[in-house]
Amino acid sequence: MKKISYGHQWIDRDDIREVVKALKSDWLTQGPRIRDFEKALCRRTGARYAVAVSSGTAALHIACLAAGIEKNDEVITSPVTFVASSNCILYCGAKPVFADIQEDTVNIDPKEIGRKINKKTKAIIPVHFAGHPCDLVEIHKIAGKYGLIVIEDACHALGAEYKVNGRWLKIGSCKHSDMTVFSFHPVKSITTGEGGAVTTNNKKLYERLLVFRNHGISRDVSRFIGPWYYEMQHLGFNYRITDIQCALGISQLRKLKTFIGHRREAARLYNDLLCGIEEAELPVERDGYRSAWHLYPVRIKKAQNRKMVFENLHKNKIGVQVHYIPVHLQPYYRKSFGYKRGDYPVSERYYERAITLPIHFQMKTAEIKYVTGIFKKLIR
């Protein structure tokens, strides 16, 4: 039997055909497929603008730059996330400040955000952990009150939705934020190999994102001086994505609904097979939310057993993972900012018991039954 990995891409013949077409075209990069992919992202999310880049990390970085985050600023994010959510703050020379999580969703707790705001606070980066949207309405309210920018890290959450006043809103629509960031790494909702994007409804931010993607160069000044002219006003990067990748992205986006539907069914099956088990706590989906189910993170009641359970699952070819070691406990963060164990107790308690069971488009019912069968025996 092949090892069941915690996440995996799904590439079909249509994807391959689109990529081959791009390879045979005149454009390998900076061609028409980038705009087409961005337009498709706008259609899928409901946002006015999208800027596709070389990775989710690059997308987070240019979003922070577009937001004007710089030295002496503070930015609030969740401790339970991939380090990239917080590293983008460091890239801008600002200080990452964490706010502890809600016990049930593992998402940043709006009440904790309120306690971390001071005069230096510039932005909030809520992370939709495992694909479950944060309480964006509340976060938006807090941001409005203090004049903060909201950048959603939706790297887990392309395809997720949340309900406001009886209406379902798509993550990425930026109805309650300034920008939303996505990743198209192979384990995420859709893939372009490496890749990412930022969506926004704000034209000024959109224009800044374009500039930071391309060395900080803007060309719209050429009309003043001459057609050859370009100007570098900011320090940007080469974070461009290729047409080859966007060909794959366009084709993958067509399958997004199917992908998310399958993940939701896999999650439901896990819930059914594991419900009523005393030794584990299952991930929740709050009323009014539709998770993208990027992950299926379970909490083992007996934290001391986690290592044994983890090792034995791998011995049985089940590629479980732990998402995530709280960022503030990483040595770099401890050294740079003096963060220590005990600073974010809810996050730390979550981490000690967390184990992510495999969930992705290729997973079959029999595999989920196999995983839960072994998992149940191990946690006893």
Ligand SMILES: *Cc1c(COP(=O)(O)O)cnc(C)c1O
């Ligand atoms: C994957 C991920 C990123 C980074 O995306 P890359 O495309 O790998 O650079 C950032 N934040 C979160 C929460 C992620 O899961």
